[in-house]
Structures are given as C-alpha cells and as structure tokens.
Amino acid sequence: MVARxxxxxxxxxxxxxxPTGVLPAFAxxxxxxxxLYEAMLRTRTFDEKAVALQRTGRLGTFASSLGQxxxxxxxAAAMRADDVLVPSFREQGAQFWxxxxxxxxxxxxxxxxxxxxxxxxxxxxxxxxxxGTQFPQAVGVAMAFALRGExxxxxxxxxxxxxxxxxxxxxxxxxGIWRLPVVFVINNNQWAISVPRSRQTAAETLAQKALAAxxxxxxxxxxxxxxVEDAVARALARARAGEGAxxxxxxxxxLTDHTTADVATRYRDDAEVSAHWPEEPVRRLRAHLTAAHxxxxxxxxxxxxxxxxxxxxxxxxxxxVPPQPLTAIVDHTFATLPPDLAAYRARLAEAQHG
Amino acid sequence: xxxxxxxEAVRTALGRAMEEDPRVLILGEDVGIDGGVFRATDGLWQRxxxxxxxxxxxxxxxxxxxxxxxxxxxxxxxxxxxFQGFIHPAxxxxxxxxxxxxxxxxxxxxxxxxxxxxxxxGVRAPEHHSESIEALLAHVPGLRVxxxxxxARAYGLLLSAIRDSxxxxxxxxxxxxxxxKETVVDDGAGLPLDxxxxxxxxxxxxxxxxxxxxxxxxEAAEKLAAEGIEAELIDLATxxxxxxxxxxxxxxxxGRCLILHEAPRTAGFGAEIAAxxxxxxxxxxxxxxxxVTAPDIVPPxxxxxxxxxxxxxxxxxxxxxxxxxx
Numbered sequence: 163m164v165a166r167x168x169x170x171x172x173x174x175x176x177x178x179x180x181p182t183g184v185l186p187a188f189a190x191x192x193x194x195x196x197x198l199y200e201a202m203l204r205t206r207t208f209d210e211k212a213v214a215l216q217r218t219g220r221l222g223t224f225a226s227s228l229g230q231x232x233x234x235x236x237x238a239a240a241m242r243a244d245d246v247l248v249p250s251f252r253e254q255g256a257q258f259w260x261x262x263x264x265x266x267x268x269x270x271x272x273x274x275x276x277x278x279x280x281x282x283x284x285x286x287x288x289x290x291x292x293x294g295t296q297f298p299q300a301v302g303v304a305m306a307f308a309l310r311g312e313x314x315x316x317x318x319x320x321x322x323x324x325x326x327x328x329x330x331x332x333x334x335x336x337x338g339i340w341r342l343p344v345v346f347v348i349n350n351n352q353w354a355i356s357v358p359r360s361r362q363t364a365a366e367t368l369a370q371k372a373l374a375a376x377x378x379x380x381x382x383x384x385x386x387x388x389x390v391e392d393a394v395a396r397a398l399a400r401a402r403a404g405e406g407a408x409x410x411x412x413x414x415x416x417l418t419d420h421t422t423a424d425v426a427t428r429y430r431d432d433a434e435v436s437a438h439w440p441e442e443p444v445r446r447l448r449a450h451l452t453a454a455h456x457x458x459x460x461x462x463x464x465x466x467x468x469x470x471x472x473x474x475x476x477x478x479x480x481x482x483v484p485p486q487p488l489t490a491i492v493d494h495t496f497a498t499l500p501p502d503l504a505a506y507r508a509r510l511a512e513a514q515h516g
Numbered sequence: 517x518x519x520x521x522x523x524e525a526v527r528t529a530l531g532r533a534m535e536e537d538p539r540v541l542i543l544g545e546d547v548g549i550d551g552g553v554f555r556a557t558d559g560l561w562q563r564x565x566x567x568x569x570x571x572x573x574x575x576x577x578x579x580x581x582x583x584x585x586x587x588x589x590x591x592x593x594x595x596x597x598x599f600q601g602f603i604h605p606a607x608x609x610x611x612x613x614x615x616x617x618x619x620x621x622x623x624x625x626x627x628x629x630x631x632x633x634x635x636x637x638g639v640r641a642p643e644h645h646s647e648s649i650e651a652l653l654a655h656v657p658g659l660r661v662x663x664x665x666x667x668a669r670a671y672g673l674l675l676s677a678i679r680d681s682x683x684x685x686x687x688x689x690x691x692x693x694x695x696x697k698e699t700v701v702d703d704g705a706g707l708p709l710d711x712x713x714x715x716x717x718x719x720x721x722x723x724x725x726x727x728x729x730x731x732x733x734x735e736a737a738e739k740l741a742a743e744g745i746e747a748e749l750i751d752l753a754t755x756x757x758x759x760x761x762x763x764x765x766x767x768x769x770x771g772r773c774l775i776l777h778e779a780p781r782t783a784g785f786g787a788e789i790a791a792x793x794x795x796x797x798x799x800x801x802x803x804x805x806x807x808v809t810a811p812d813i814v815p816p817x818x819x820x821x822x823x824x825x826x827x828x829x830x831x832x833x834x835x836x837x838x839x840x841x842x
Contacts, residue, residue, distance in 0.1 A: 248585075275619065275620055275621070275622050276622055278620055278621045278622070278624070279621050279622035279623070279624045280624075284624060285588075285589070285625075287588065287625070288620055288621055292608065292612050292613075295577075295581060295608055295609060295612060295613060297578075297581070298575075298577060298578035298580070298581025298582050298584075298609070299581050299582070299584050299588070299609075299613065300585060301578065301581070301582050301585060302581060302583060302585015302586040302587070302588075302589070302593070303585040303586075303588065303589050304585075305582060305585065305586055306586050306589030306590070306591055307589075309541070309567055309568075309591070316585075328577055328605070329577050329581065329608075332573075332575035332577055332578035332581075333578055333581065335573055335575065335578075336572065336573060336575060336578050336582060339573065340570075490622075494618050494619040494622055494623050495618070495619055495657060495658055496618070496658070496660075496682050496757075497618070497626070497680075497681035497682055500710050500757035501757075501760070501761065502757060502760065503757065
C-alpha cells in the first residue's frame with residue numbers, strides 16, 4: 163500500500179428538515195438561517211420570473227438554478243466580501259448574495275453587456291459561458307492574492323460536466339503545486355444538458371478528481387445549504403491558513419431544463435424528476451426553520467411578498483434601461499481604439515445621429 | 517549599449533519590464549531555473565525569484581487561463597508557450613476570455629497580458645515546431661498580434677506589449693533568434709504597437725512582410741536594386757490591428773504591392789492586405805497584387821523543408837513579372 167484515499171459526504175439537515183446531528187454554530191443562529199432561506203427563495207423567485215420573461219420574449223436564453231439554490235447561496239454565504247467569485251452561468255444565487263443586483267443580471271441575460279459591469283462586487287468575474295474555462299482563471303486570481311500576501315480567496319464554480327474538461331484538471335493541478343487559496347465548488351446537478359452524471363465519468367465521485375492533484379476532495383448534500391456553507395467555510399479557512407486549495411462536490415439536482423433553450427423531456431423521465439422534488443433545498447430549510455425556530459406562516463407570507471416585490475421592481479428597472487448607444491459595440495474592444503475601429507465608430511455615431 | 521541577438525533582446529526587455537514594474541511576472545514551461553528552452557528567460561529566475569518567474573506544469577490551457585486570472589487582478593502576466601505548435605489549447609482562453617474581458621464587462625475588468633511563443637520554420641525542428649499561425653490569432657477581435665523581425669524591434673515591441681492595457685500575442689521568429697546581432701540600447705524605450713516599419717525605401721514596388729521573412733525580403737530587394745528595381749520594404753510588425761495607412765500610402769506611391777509570408781497561402785494574412793489594397797488603392801495599382809507564400813500544406817519534416825520556404829528568388833521573379841505587367 164502506497165496511498166489510501168476516501169471521500170466523505172456530509173449532510174446536516176435531512177430532506178424533511180430534521181437535523182442529522184449537531185449543527186455548526188452558524189446554523190444554530192435563526193437570523194442567519196432566515197437570511198439563507200430568504201436568499202434561496204429570492205433566487206427561486208428570480209429564476210421563475212426570468213423564465214417567464216424569456217417565454218414572453220422579454221429575455222434571452224436563461225439558465226434556471228431550480229433545485230440548486232443551496233449550492234449558490236451556501237457557497238456565497240461562506241465567502242468574505244473581498245474574496246472573488248468566479249462563477250459559471252448558473253450561480254445567480256451566489257451573485258445576488260455578493261451584491262450583484264437582479265436587474266443587472268436580467269440586463270445581461272436580456273442581451274446587454276452592461277449587466278456584467280455590476281456595481282458590486284467589482285472584482286468578481288462575469289458569468290462564464292464556456293464550460294470549464296473559469297477554473298484556471300480562478301487559479302490566476304488566487305495566485306494574485308498569494309503574490310500580494312492578501313488573505314483573500316477565489317471561489318470558482320462549475321457543473322458536473324465541467325469536471326470532464328482538461329481545464330479542470332489542469333487548474334486543480336496548478337493550485338495544488340502552488341498551494342493557492344482557491345476553492346473549487348462543483349454543482350453536480352446530475353445532468354450536463356442531456357448527458358447524465360453516469361455517462362460523464364466512470365469515477366464514483368467527482369470529488370475524487372481532487373485526489374490526483376494532491377488536493378482534498380469531499381462531497382456534500384448540495385440540497386442542504388448548511389452542509390454547503392460548512393464545507394466551503396472549512397475550505398476557505400484552510401486556504402486562508404496557507405494550506406491550499408480544496409474541491410467540494412455538491413450533490414444537487416437540476417429540477418428543470420438546462421436552459422430555456424432546452425427541452426429536458428426529450429431525454430429525461432418525469433418520474434426521475436418527481437423523485438428528486440422531496441429533496442429540494444428551499445422546502446427543506448423551511449421545514450427546519452419551522453420545526454426548530456418557530457418560523458411562522460406570517461413570516462413566510464411576509465417574506466414571499468417582499469421577495470416578489472423585489473423581483474417585480476428588478477424587472478421594472480431592467481425593462482426601463484435604455485439601450486446603449488450604437489457606438490458601445492466598439493468602445494470596449496481596446497483601451498484606445500486603433501484607427502480602423504475609430505473610423506468604424508465614427509460611422510456608427512453618424513448612423514445613430516443621422 | 518550592447519550587440520544582442522533577438523533572443524537576448526527578448527530577455528533584456530523582460531528583465532527591464534520586471535525591473536520597472538513589480539506587476540510584471542513570467543510563467544511557462546521551463547522558464548525558471550532552465551531559463552527557457554531557447555534561453556529567453558535565462559537568469560530571470562535567479563534575478564527575480566520563483567514568485568515572479570514561475571515554472572508551470574505542462575498545461576497550456578491553464579498557463580493562458582492563469583495569465584488571464586492574474587491580469588484581471590492587475591498583474592501584467594507574460595506567459596510563454598514553448599512552441600507555437602503547442603498554443604492551441606491556449607486559444608480557448610485567448611479568444612473566449614482574454615480578447616473580450618474588457619468588452620464584456622464594459623471595461624470593469626481588463627486583461628493586460630502577453631503571450632509569447634517562438635514560431636516559424638527553417639530551423640530543422642521536429643514536427644509541430646515550424647508552423648506560422650499568425651492569421652488565426654489576427655482573426656480574433658480584441659487581440660494584438662505582434663511579430664518582431666530584429667533584436668531592436670523585439671526589445672522595443674515587447675516592452676510596449678507588456679505595458680499595453682490589452683492582451684498581446686507576441687510571436688518570436690525562431691529562425692531569427694540567433695541569426696544576427698544588433699545594437700540594442702536597454703533604455704526602456706518602447707516601440708509603437710500598431711505601426712509598420714519601413715525598412716527600406718523604394719519607388720517601384722512595395723514589398724510587405726513580417727517576422728523571419730524580412731531576411732528573404734531584404735535579400736530580394738538588394739537583388740532587385742542591382743537590376744534597377746527599387747523595392748520599398750515594409751515590416752508589418754503588428755498584424756492586428758495593422759497599420760493600413762503606411763501600407764496604403766506606400767502602395768499608392770509605388771503602384772505595386774507584393775506580400776511575402778511564411779504561412780500557408782489561403783486565408784493567410786496576405787489575403788487581408790491584398791483585399792485592403794484592392795478596396796482602397798485599386799486606382800493606384802500598375803500591376804495585380806501578388807503574394808509569395810508557403811503552399812497550403814503541412815510543413816515538411818527537415819529533409820524537404822527547404823522546398824516549403826518562400827525564397828528571395830521567388831520574390832525577385834514575381835517582382836520582375838509585376839514590373840513587366842501591362
């Protein structure tokens with residue numbers, strides 16, 4: 163025997179809301195749990211509205227995070243404000259927690275680059291549409307922190323499919339060699355468009371892909387926001403202590419289509435989806451809040467009303483944003499426009515103003 | 517003041533850039549203690565330490581991706597890809613991220629990185645060490661593509677590339693690395709990007725090239741001069757965005773445009789120049805625009821490599837045809 167490895171899977175709150183054991187301190191704080199619940203509910207409400215906007219021609223293609231809100235919200239809750247998030251295209255819950263506004267994200271998915279010029283947090287990367295290219299970028303961000311001696315971390319998120327990319331393994335490997343402060347979070351929602359997890363890799367877990375890079379890897383119940391926050395918080399503490407990177411595989415389930423451009427019934431049985439609904443994270447945390455912290459119907463109704471009002475206001479704000487001037491399509495190609503592009507810009511300006 | 521080869525000029529520029537700006541750092545395969553397989557980073561690891569001259573594992577995609585991450589955080593990352601033939605995994609990061617980070621965030625995040633790599637044929641190298649794919653990169657909006665053709669230009673252009681606020685792909689002609697020495701003053705003076713260099717003035721024909729082919733172009737220009745044909749030789753230097761004004765002004769003056777490149781013919785960068793001349797200077801042309809290029813084939817292995825390379829003789833012959841046209 164030269165080496166032996168094992169992968170653990172942690173869960174703190176069962177599907178029915180019952181604690182499976184002693185909860186971490188942050189998860190015994192009613193106020194914090196209520197904040198997590200609110201963030202997940204906001205994400206779900208936003209996703210529903212965004213899909214409705216797409217269906218009615220007022221938004222472009224959009225990737226809902228239905229069923230995966232605990233991954234997004236849990237990882238963001240563990241981060242510090244000055245850490246940097248390097249998201250995939252399905253982590254709106256994390257982006258909102260960190261301060262990206264709903265109207266900004268609607269603006270992006272509505273087809274306007276200004277949606278990625280969010281006011282807060284300025285150093286977070288915009289969503290990454292190519293699958294997996296975000297991983298090495300997060301390693302570069304973490305290397306910047308290490309070089310400057312800052313106690314900051316990068317948190318990068320990808321889906322189960324993204325772990326099949328070479329970028330993923332290359333990034334883990336480099337982060338391992340250089341002991342960089344980066345946390346790799348996998349939102350394993352079991353489906354990469356039409357390809358199920360079982361056909362993505364023969365490995366028993368995605369977390370074990372960490373082992374080949376010399377990193378610790380673990381699984382958590384990705385429908386348990388407490389388990390996600392706990393694991394990411396531990397990984398961040400480890401990274402901040404100079405002990406390097408970690409991989410956290412969050413087991414979630416994509417309860418809806420890949421994006422609004424996808425029709426999951428072409429490849430997935432409704433029965434499978436129905437079987438996963440009892441696990442979903444929002445209802446789970448509500449059950450726990452109700453049983454353990456006396457969360458009331460009045461509180462629930464007030465929260466729903468508030469979140470719906472916020473989403474409605476965000477939609478209103480988004481729809482009211484005037485288009486960019488035509489010249490905006492060229493303005494940010496280079497810091498200073500070369501002559502050909504400057505001439506092109508002048509023609510656009512003329513076309514716009516007649 | 518020193519007489520330097522091109523690769524020494526690259527090294528001198530890297531050292532100068534690192535000296536003057538602590539945000540500059542180098543990463544790549546064997547760039548550290550070994551000083552790079554061509555010695556382009558020789559001594560820099562000893563001088564600046566492992567934190568700033570970082571050996572990477574063999575991971576071209578991640579080298580480029582890490583360079584992007586460093587750059588969005590304000591570092592000026594200078595990544596080396598050991599040979600251009602191995603750049604392809606890095607193209608994803610270059611095209612999908614580095615080239616558009618500024619645009620997609622409306623300037624919130626930028627990507628001031630340089631990706632350097634040796635390229636080109638004529639050095640009897642193994643497979644995948646001889647290609648010229650500059651047109652591939654020049655086609656990507658948001659990237660600068662720069663190719664030096666002399667030690668002094670390598671020094672000045674690389675300094676400017678590193679200081680530039682946007683991503684620059686810097687292709688170094690392997691064949692010229694040690695082919696000549698030139699006086700290079702290490703004074704930190706950059707040369708302008710996006711600007712072509714007129715290497716030789718002439719009234720009869722504009723000969724446009726870049727990189728290692730400047731040698732064949734010079735040789736051809738001298739032979740032509742002996743026949744009384746004065747070629748104006750232009751080193752394009754920055755292929756994207758390129759200095760159309762200098763090219764067009766020259767072609768308008770000479771009435772003839774001959775483009776020489778080592779890359780294959782079809783959709784090579786010569787096609788862009790020919791199209792531009794046709795669009796904007798057709799009325800000035802006294803002969804059709806001509807190209808002397810490599811054929812549309814895979815670069816042969818060394819025993820037949822010479823057959824692949826465009827030669828000064830071909831340039832002379834095509835130039836004569838152009839002079840005789842009409």
